[in-house]
Amino acid sequence: MNSPSTQFVSSRRMGVYDPIQQINMWGESLKSNVNLAASIPLIDEAEIKFDSQSEDASHGMLGTNNKYDQEASKPIDKIQRRLAQNREAARKSRLRKKAYVQQLESSRLKLMQLEQELERARQQGMYVGGGLDTNHLGFAGPINSGITTFEMEYGHWVEKQNSQILELRNALNSHIGDLELRILVDDMMNHYSEIFRMKSAAAKADVFYVMSGMWKTTAERFFLWIGGFRPSELLKVLLPLIEPLTEQQRLDVCNLGQSCQQAEDALSQGMEKLQQTLADSIAAGQLMEGSYIPQMATAIEKLEALVSFVNQADHLRKETLQQMSRILTIRQAARCLLALGEYFQRLRALSSLWSNRPREPA
Amino acid sequence: MEKVTRLASERGVVIFTKSSCCLCYAVKILFQELGVNPTVHEIDKDTEGREMEKAIARLGCSAPIPVVYIGGKLVGSTNEVMSLHLSGSLIPLLKPYSATLS
Numbered sequence: 001m002n003s004p005s006t007q008f009v010s011s012r013r014m015g016v017y018d019p020i021q022q023i024n025m026w027g028e029s030l031k032s033n034v035n036l037a038a039s040i041p042l043i044d045e046a047e048i049k050f051d052s053q054s055e056d057a058s059h060g061m062l063g064t065n066n067k068y069d070q071e072a073s074k075p076i077d078k079i080q081r082r083l084a085q086n087r088e089a090a091r092k093s094r095l096r097k098k099a100y101v102q103q104l105e106s107s108r109l110k111l112m113q114l115e116q117e118l119e120r121a122r123q124q125g126m127y128v129g130g131g132l133d134t135n136h137l138g139f140a141g142p143i144n145s146g147i148t149t150f151e152m153e154y155g156h157w158v159e160k161q162n163s164q165i166l167e168l169r170n171a172l173n174s175h176i177g178d179l180e181l182r183i184l185v186d187d188m189m190n191h192y193s194e195i196f197r198m199k200s201a202a203a204k205a206d207v208f209y210v211m212s213g214m215w216k217t218t219a220e221r222f223f224l225w226i227g228g229f230r231p232s233e234l235l236k237v238l239l240p241l242i243e244p245l246t247e248q249q250r251l252d253v254c255n256l257g258q259s260c261q262q263a264e265d266a267l268s269q270g271m272e273k274l275q276q277t278l279a280d281s282i283a284a285g286q287l288m289e290g291s292y293i294p295q296m297a298t299a300i301e302k303l304e305a306l307v308s309f310v311n312q313a314d315h316l317r318k319e320t321l322q323q324m325s326r327i328l329t330i331r332q333a334a335r336c337l338l339a340l341g342e343y344f345q346r347l348r349a350l351s352s353l354w355s356n357r358p359r360e361p362a
Numbered sequence: 363m364e365k366v367t368r369l370a371s372e373r374g375v376v377i378f379t380k381s382s383c384c385l386c387y388a389v390k391i392l393f394q395e396l397g398v399n400p401t402v403h404e405i406d407k408d409t410e411g412r413e414m415e416k417a418i419a420r421l422g423c424s425a426p427i428p429v430v431y432i433g434g435k436l437v438g439s440t441n442e443v444m445s446l447h448l449s450g451s452l453i454p455l456l457k458p459y460s461a462t463l464s
Contacts, residue, residue, distance in 0.1 A: 252450070255450055256448060256450075259447045259448050259450065259452075260448065262392060262395050262396070262447070263392060263444050263447055263448065265391070265392075265395065266388045266389065266391040266392035266395060267388050269387070269388060269391045270384045270385055270387050270388025270391065271384070271388075273384045273387050273388075274384040277382070277384065301382070302382075305383070305384055305385065308385050308425070308440075309384075309385065312385065312388075312440055312441075312444070315440075315441055315444060315445075316444055316448070319444060319445055319448045319449075320448060323448050323449060
């Protein structure tokens with residue numbers, strides 16, 4: 001990992017007449033961090049000596065020049081004035097430089113703190129991505145490109161989902177024909193296939209990321225079941241919204257719900273067994289040995305089984321959607337998909353409201 | 363391979379698993395929930411387990427294990443079982459072998 005200090009030229013190497021461009025560039029990036037400048041300056045004494053030395057140097061130069069100009073008075077005034085202006089300009093420049101260095105030092109400290117927090121969070125298994133522009137901070141650490149890719153693609157997926165929902169809503173309100181409706185329904189179904197494909201790739205990159213639903217909003221995560229929504233619960237939510245149904249359809253949907261429930265229960269019990277065997281393999285031997293390499297080896301094998309569970313749960317979700325589209329007419333399917341899409345939109349809106357709610361002052 | 367087909371035809375519902383596989387356990391639970399008591403063969407505990415594993419892999423199921431046979435016929439792995447169940451086609455297949463379904 002690149003340490004933040006390599007990003008910033010040490011103040012000692014920075015001459016008084018540094019390229020203005022570099023200073024301006026850093027000035028731009030530090031403008032937003034004005035509050036950081038309020039921290040204690042970390043400039044050491046050597047730095048201050050350097051400044052006073054350069055001041056003495058310029059005084060020395062001025063001293064020599066003064067001797068030769070003492071004869072003529074008019075040119076002396078002009079020269080004196082210019083020299084005074086130079087001194088003033090140099091002094092101001094040194095003060096600006098000092099302020100800059102202070103800002104740089106406190107930014108560097110803040111960066112180091114952030115880096116440490118990130119490392120801590122990563123070790124705890126949290127994925128810290130999203131808001132941080134890792135390129136900007138120059139992290140070359142253990143970034144999971146599979147997850148970074150997924151997060152980026154997911155952002156696009158949600159955008160496309162929202163526009164598809166809008167299109168579907170307009171289509172249903174405008175009473176378009178079944179043929180055009182089928183195209184919209186197929187598009188949406190393919191779009192769902194896309195998220196399952198993305199999740200499968202992400203699960204290979206980091207199964208815990210998918211298991212914990214890290215890409216989802218808080219309210220969505222509340223309903224999490226093996227890395228996604230629980231299909232039987234969703235069916236219960238959607239059923240009243242797709243009425244009227246024929247008796248055969250209602251029976252089929254009920255049977256689908258029941259089969260879903262049974263499959264979910266089986267998978268949940270399988271997960272419990274996995275937890276139990278994982279706990280057993282970690283605890284194998286005496287828990288006071290201090291060394292645990294063999295336990296880790298078996299434990300890692302167990303963790304890899306998680307990937308197949310996540311994939312199986314997604315397969316269940318995908319199959320449920322496909323079964324619904326087989327049972328329903330195209331118009332019912334369209335209403336069903338619209339309801340499903342809007343349900344998740346509302347969950348996301350809820351998450352947003354929740355995180356922005358006014359809190360009691362501490 | 364002969365051992366696999368022989369064992370598969372011995373009982374109505376046969377699952378080939380590995381003792382450490384929790385997904386296999388989930389499939390077994392599903393069958394039990396549907397009123398069927400499947401015959402489970404743990405190929406990692408079998409002396410000819412290696413050959414059986416190779417033979418099963420050649421069957422081309424979505425996953426190497428578990429592998430499910432109903433009435434001596436290959437059904438497939440977890441994906442196939444789940445798809446069948448959601449489409450409502452699993453229970454009819456199990457009816458002859460279940461005390462509670464028939």
